[in-house]
Amino acid sequence: MSIDVTTEGHVTVITINRPEARNALDPQHNKALGEAVAAFEADDDQYVAVLVGAGEVAFSAGADLKQLLPAYHARVRAGESPEWNFGGFTTIQRTKPMIAAINGHALAGGCEMALACDIRLASPNATIGLAETKWAIIPGGGGTVRLPRAVPLGLAMEMILTGDPIDAAEAYRVGLVNRLIDSDKLLGEAVALAKTIAERGPLAVRAARASTLEGTGRPEIEALENEFRHFIAALRTEDAEEGFTAFVEKRPPVYKGR
Structure with missing residues (x-):
């Protein structure tokens, strides 16, 4: 049982390795996942990450209902306001893209972690949902914020209020996941996509x-002005100059993240 971290070039693969508990996070795994995500964010040589759960049954069932959730409940009942972050996904200010490889059930906090990723790929046996109202609580890791931004509001409201999940086919139909990929190929396809993104200018990607x-959610003119600020900043980088030069010289660019 662990949070496993491997790297392939500029790509980090983070695996929640607790399949006997459907990759649910107990306090130790929650802390270790947060450390892994923070380390990826801080490593200048790592550009893109893939998050996956061990095995083919579950991406993650979210909080461990026997350990993590009761510990938080006790602290809240004691008058505290503990951080609820699912390995840092709702608190770490990430600047780099992450891909969720949803190999099975992504429920409650597992769904919230997938939603916090920028791109989601899923196996055909995946189910995705926010089950918290079944336990008389609400999603507290970004679920009520991110799900309505990812799917139509009516569907998001139905999923949130009933706690019932949708299957992989429906998730693909409504755009919650980008692709459906056979379980035995899912991680490989996710890493391949991550490598494609990592080949682009890393500062431009961010x-x-x-x-x-x-x-x-911003008014269009504000969003356009903000986009232009990012555009100007990207043009000032050494990578942008390298990109133009490589195009003219008809060779692959060599980006350095500067």
Whole structure:
């Protein structure tokens, strides 16, 4: 049982390795996942990350209902306001893209972690949902914020209020996941996509990601002005100059993140 971290070039793969508990997070795994995500964010040589759960049954069932959730409940009942962050996904200010490889059930906090990723790929046996109202609580890791931004409001409201999940086919139909990929190929396809993104200018990728997220919900003129600021900043980088030079010289660019 662990949070496993491997790297392939500029790509980090973070695996929640607790399949016997459907990759639910107890306090130790919650802390270790947060450390892994923070380490990826801080490593200048790592550009894109893939998050996956061990095995083929579950991406993650979220909080461990026998350990993590009761510990938080006790602290709240004692008058405290503890941090509820699912490995830092709702508190770490990430600048780099992450891909969720949803190999099975992504429920409650597992769904929230997938929603916090920028791109979601899923196996055909995946189910995705926010089950918290079944336990008389609400999603507290970004679920009520991110799900309505990812799917139509009516569907998001139905999923949130009933706690019932949708299957992989429906998730693909409504755009919650980008692709459906056979379980035995899912991680490989996710890493391949991550490597494709990692080949692009890393500073440009981060700026484009930031502009996209920051523009969501803003008035159009504000979003355009913000986009232009990111555009000018990207033009000033050494990578942009390298990109133009490589195009003229008809060779692959060599980006350095500067």
